[in-house]
Amino acid sequence: MAGLDQDTPIPTAITLHRKSRVLEIAFADGSRFEFPFEFLRVQSPSAEVRGHGPGQETLQQGKRDVDILSLEPVGNYAVKPVFSDGHDSGLYSWDYLHMLGREQDGLWQAYLRRLEREGGTRDPAKLPPPAPKGGCGHHH
Template sequence: MPIPIELSLHRHSRVLEIAYEDGTRFKLPCEYLRVYSPSADVQGHSPDERVLQVGKEQVGIDKIEPIGHYAVCLHFDDEHNTGIYSWEYLYRLGNEYEARWNAYLDELKQAGHVRKTLDA
Protein backbone atom coordinates (compact mmCIF):
# COMPACT_ATOMS: atom_id res chain seq x y z
CA MET A 1 0.00 0.00 0.00
CA PRO A 2 1.43 3.40 -0.94
CA ILE A 3 2.39 5.75 1.88
CA PRO A 4 1.48 9.47 1.73
CA ILE A 5 4.41 11.80 1.35
CA GLU A 6 2.35 14.96 1.69
CA LEU A 7 -0.94 16.04 3.27
CA SER A 8 -2.08 19.57 2.44
CA LEU A 9 -5.23 21.01 3.95
CA HIS A 10 -6.75 23.76 1.81
CA ARG A 11 -9.03 25.40 4.37
CA HIS A 12 -10.71 27.91 2.08
CA SER A 13 -11.75 25.30 -0.50
CA ARG A 14 -12.30 22.64 2.19
CA VAL A 15 -10.13 20.07 0.43
CA LEU A 16 -7.49 17.68 1.76
CA GLU A 17 -4.84 17.01 -0.86
CA ILE A 18 -2.88 13.79 -0.45
CA ALA A 19 0.23 12.88 -2.43
CA TYR A 20 1.46 9.29 -2.30
CA GLU A 21 4.92 7.91 -2.91
CA ASP A 22 3.71 6.12 -6.04
CA GLY A 23 2.88 9.50 -7.66
CA THR A 24 -0.86 9.27 -7.01
CA ARG A 25 -2.47 12.49 -5.83
CA PHE A 26 -6.02 12.93 -4.55
CA LYS A 27 -8.01 16.07 -3.70
CA LEU A 28 -10.72 14.97 -1.28
CA PRO A 29 -13.42 17.40 -0.11
CA CYS A 30 -13.87 17.65 3.65
CA GLU A 31 -17.57 16.83 3.24
CA TYR A 32 -16.66 13.57 1.49
CA LEU A 33 -14.15 12.65 4.21
CA ARG A 34 -16.70 13.48 6.92
CA VAL A 35 -19.57 11.46 5.45
CA TYR A 36 -17.28 8.48 4.91
CA SER A 37 -15.63 8.71 8.32
CA PRO A 38 -14.46 5.27 9.44
CA SER A 39 -15.83 5.90 12.94
CA ALA A 40 -18.44 3.64 14.51
CA ASP A 41 -20.67 6.74 14.87
CA VAL A 42 -20.93 6.86 11.09
CA GLN A 43 -20.22 3.31 9.91
CA GLY A 44 -21.91 1.47 12.77
CA HIS A 45 -20.75 -2.04 13.52
CA SER A 46 -22.13 -3.48 10.27
CA PRO A 47 -23.19 -2.05 6.89
CA ASP A 48 -26.83 -2.12 8.04
CA GLU A 49 -26.00 0.24 10.91
CA ARG A 50 -24.32 2.91 8.74
CA VAL A 51 -25.74 6.37 9.49
CA LEU A 52 -26.32 8.72 6.54
CA GLN A 53 -24.66 12.03 7.31
CA VAL A 54 -26.68 15.08 6.26
CA GLY A 55 -25.95 18.79 6.42
CA LYS A 56 -22.17 18.40 6.06
CA GLU A 57 -21.80 20.62 2.99
CA GLN A 58 -19.89 23.33 4.89
CA VAL A 59 -17.82 21.09 7.18
CA GLY A 60 -14.11 21.77 7.41
CA ILE A 61 -11.12 20.22 9.13
CA ASP A 62 -9.61 22.05 12.11
CA LYS A 63 -6.73 19.71 12.83
CA ILE A 64 -4.95 16.65 11.44
CA GLU A 65 -3.48 14.44 14.15
CA PRO A 66 -0.94 11.75 13.23
CA ILE A 67 -1.68 8.26 14.57
CA GLY A 68 1.60 6.37 14.58
CA HIS A 69 3.05 5.81 11.12
CA TYR A 70 -0.13 4.38 9.64
CA ALA A 71 -2.99 6.86 9.95
CA VAL A 72 -4.38 10.26 10.89
CA CYS A 73 -7.32 11.42 12.96
CA LEU A 74 -9.20 14.26 11.28
CA HIS A 75 -10.74 16.79 13.66
CA PHE A 76 -13.73 18.31 11.86
CA ASP A 77 -15.18 21.68 12.79
CA ASP A 78 -18.52 20.01 13.63
CA GLU A 79 -16.61 18.40 16.55
CA HIS A 80 -16.47 14.93 14.95
CA ASN A 81 -13.02 13.45 15.61
CA THR A 82 -13.42 9.75 16.33
CA GLY A 83 -12.49 8.24 12.97
CA ILE A 84 -8.99 6.92 12.33
CA TYR A 85 -8.15 7.27 8.64
CA SER A 86 -5.47 4.72 7.76
CA TRP A 87 -3.27 5.38 4.73
CA GLU A 88 -4.99 2.41 3.07
CA TYR A 89 -8.47 3.80 3.75
CA LEU A 90 -7.54 7.27 2.43
CA TYR A 91 -6.08 5.69 -0.70
CA ARG A 92 -9.28 3.68 -1.19
CA LEU A 93 -11.40 6.81 -0.65
CA GLY A 94 -9.34 8.54 -3.33
CA ASN A 95 -9.56 5.69 -5.82
CA GLU A 96 -13.28 5.22 -5.24
CA TYR A 97 -14.17 8.91 -5.02
CA GLU A 98 -16.51 9.15 -8.01
CA ALA A 99 -18.52 6.02 -7.19
CA ARG A 100 -18.72 6.77 -3.46
CA TRP A 101 -19.63 10.44 -4.01
CA ASN A 102 -22.43 9.50 -6.42
CA ALA A 103 -23.67 6.84 -3.97
CA TYR A 104 -23.77 9.47 -1.20
CA LEU A 105 -25.72 11.90 -3.43
CA ASP A 106 -28.17 9.11 -4.30
CA GLU A 107 -28.62 8.23 -0.62
CA LEU A 108 -29.34 11.87 0.21
CA LYS A 109 -31.91 12.04 -2.57
CA GLN A 110 -33.59 8.81 -1.47
CA ALA A 111 -33.75 10.16 2.09
CA GLY A 112 -35.45 13.33 0.82
CA HIS A 113 -32.55 15.58 1.78
CA VAL A 114 -31.78 18.49 -0.53
CA ARG A 115 -28.06 19.14 -0.46
CA LYS A 116 -27.26 22.84 -0.07
CA THR A 117 -24.72 24.22 -2.48
CA LEU A 118 -21.82 26.15 -0.99
CA ASP A 119 -23.14 29.32 -2.68
CA ALA A 120 -26.61 29.07 -1.09
Protein backbone atom coordinates in the same frame (compact mmCIF):
# COMPACT_ATOMS: atom_id res chain seq x y z
CA MET B 1 0.33 -1.16 16.76
CA ALA B 2 -0.81 -1.81 13.21
CA GLY B 3 2.14 -2.77 11.06
CA LEU B 4 2.48 -1.35 7.59
CA ASP B 5 2.23 -3.83 4.80
CA GLN B 6 4.81 -3.38 2.06
CA ASP B 7 1.81 -2.78 -0.20
CA THR B 8 0.57 0.08 1.94
CA PRO B 9 0.69 3.31 -0.03
CA ILE B 10 2.64 5.89 1.95
CA PRO B 11 1.72 9.56 1.58
CA THR B 12 4.57 11.84 0.61
CA ALA B 13 2.59 15.03 1.21
CA ILE B 14 -0.63 15.91 2.98
CA THR B 15 -1.90 19.45 2.52
CA LEU B 16 -4.90 21.06 4.13
CA HIS B 17 -6.34 23.73 1.82
CA ARG B 18 -8.56 25.61 4.23
CA LYS B 19 -10.00 28.13 1.79
CA SER B 20 -11.19 25.56 -0.72
CA ARG B 21 -11.91 22.99 2.03
CA VAL B 22 -9.87 20.33 0.30
CA LEU B 23 -7.42 17.82 1.74
CA GLU B 24 -4.77 17.01 -0.84
CA ILE B 25 -2.72 13.85 -0.51
CA ALA B 26 0.16 12.75 -2.70
CA PHE B 27 1.22 9.12 -2.39
CA ALA B 28 4.62 7.57 -3.02
CA ASP B 29 3.12 5.52 -5.89
CA GLY B 30 2.58 8.77 -7.79
CA SER B 31 -1.17 9.05 -7.21
CA ARG B 32 -2.62 12.31 -5.94
CA PHE B 33 -6.08 12.81 -4.55
CA GLU B 34 -8.05 15.86 -3.52
CA PHE B 35 -10.77 15.22 -0.99
CA PRO B 36 -13.39 17.82 -0.16
CA PHE B 37 -13.74 18.02 3.64
CA GLU B 38 -17.42 17.14 3.24
CA PHE B 39 -16.53 13.93 1.39
CA LEU B 40 -14.08 12.87 4.11
CA ARG B 41 -16.62 13.69 6.79
CA VAL B 42 -19.45 11.65 5.28
CA GLN B 43 -17.08 8.75 4.53
CA SER B 44 -15.65 8.68 8.04
CA PRO B 45 -14.48 5.19 9.03
CA SER B 46 -15.66 5.73 12.62
CA ALA B 47 -18.23 3.42 14.16
CA GLU B 48 -20.46 6.43 14.75
CA VAL B 49 -20.86 6.85 10.99
CA ARG B 50 -20.33 3.28 9.77
CA GLY B 51 -22.55 1.61 12.32
CA HIS B 52 -21.77 -1.94 13.32
CA GLY B 53 -22.52 -3.76 10.12
CA PRO B 54 -23.69 -3.27 6.55
CA GLY B 55 -26.83 -1.19 6.31
CA GLN B 56 -26.22 0.25 9.78
CA GLU B 57 -24.53 3.37 8.46
CA THR B 58 -25.90 6.61 9.83
CA LEU B 59 -26.77 8.98 7.02
CA GLN B 60 -24.58 12.05 7.45
CA GLN B 61 -26.41 15.23 6.50
CA GLY B 62 -25.82 18.95 6.35
CA LYS B 63 -22.04 18.61 6.06
CA ARG B 64 -21.59 20.89 3.06
CA ASP B 65 -19.79 23.57 5.08
CA VAL B 66 -17.86 21.33 7.46
CA ASP B 67 -14.27 22.32 8.17
CA ILE B 68 -11.27 20.32 9.29
CA LEU B 69 -9.84 22.20 12.25
CA SER B 70 -6.74 20.06 12.59
CA LEU B 71 -5.22 16.86 11.37
CA GLU B 72 -3.52 14.72 13.99
CA PRO B 73 -1.00 12.06 12.99
CA VAL B 74 -1.71 8.61 14.45
CA GLY B 75 1.48 6.57 14.58
CA ASN B 76 2.90 6.32 11.09
CA TYR B 77 -0.14 4.75 9.51
CA ALA B 78 -3.11 7.12 9.85
CA VAL B 79 -4.38 10.62 10.47
CA LYS B 80 -7.26 11.77 12.63
CA PRO B 81 -9.04 14.87 11.38
CA VAL B 82 -10.88 17.03 13.90
CA PHE B 83 -13.98 18.35 12.15
CA SER B 84 -15.75 21.60 12.97
CA ASP B 85 -18.94 19.72 13.86
CA GLY B 86 -17.10 18.01 16.71
CA HIS B 87 -16.56 14.70 14.95
CA ASP B 88 -13.08 13.42 15.74
CA SER B 89 -13.35 9.66 16.11
CA GLY B 90 -12.45 8.72 12.54
CA LEU B 91 -9.01 7.22 11.98
CA TYR B 92 -8.13 7.48 8.31
CA SER B 93 -5.39 4.98 7.55
CA TRP B 94 -3.22 5.36 4.47
CA ASP B 95 -4.95 2.28 2.99
CA TYR B 96 -8.37 3.76 3.63
CA LEU B 97 -7.43 7.15 2.13
CA HIS B 98 -5.95 5.48 -0.93
CA MET B 99 -9.13 3.42 -1.37
CA LEU B 100 -11.26 6.57 -0.96
CA GLY B 101 -9.15 8.24 -3.63
CA ARG B 102 -9.53 5.39 -6.08
CA GLU B 103 -13.26 5.09 -5.50
CA GLN B 104 -14.06 8.73 -4.81
CA ASP B 105 -16.49 9.26 -7.69
CA GLY B 106 -18.50 6.13 -7.05
CA LEU B 107 -18.65 6.71 -3.30
CA TRP B 108 -19.77 10.29 -3.77
CA GLN B 109 -22.48 9.30 -6.27
CA ALA B 110 -23.70 6.60 -3.88
CA TYR B 111 -23.86 9.17 -1.09
CA LEU B 112 -25.88 11.61 -3.23
CA ARG B 113 -28.24 8.82 -4.27
CA ARG B 114 -28.76 7.82 -0.67
CA LEU B 115 -29.48 11.42 0.36
CA GLU B 116 -32.04 11.62 -2.40
CA ARG B 117 -33.62 8.30 -1.48
CA GLU B 118 -33.90 9.17 2.19
CA GLY B 119 -34.87 12.79 1.64
CA GLY B 120 -31.62 14.03 3.15
CA THR B 121 -29.83 17.29 2.45
CA ARG B 122 -26.23 18.48 2.25
CA ASP B 123 -27.30 21.94 3.34
CA PRO B 124 -27.07 22.52 7.09
CA ALA B 125 -29.77 25.20 6.89
CA LYS B 126 -32.30 22.68 5.59
CA LEU B 127 -31.84 20.11 8.31
CA PRO B 128 -34.77 19.42 10.57
CA PRO B 129 -34.06 20.60 14.12
CA PRO B 130 -32.60 17.85 16.32
CA ALA B 131 -35.22 15.93 18.27
CA PRO B 132 -35.31 16.96 21.93
CA LYS B 133 -33.58 14.38 24.06
CA GLY B 134 -35.35 12.97 27.10
CA GLY B 135 -34.26 14.29 30.51
CA CYS B 136 -31.92 17.21 31.03
CA GLY B 137 -28.83 15.12 30.36
CA HIS B 138 -26.73 16.59 33.16
CA HIS B 139 -24.89 14.37 35.59
CA HIS B 140 -24.40 15.68 39.09
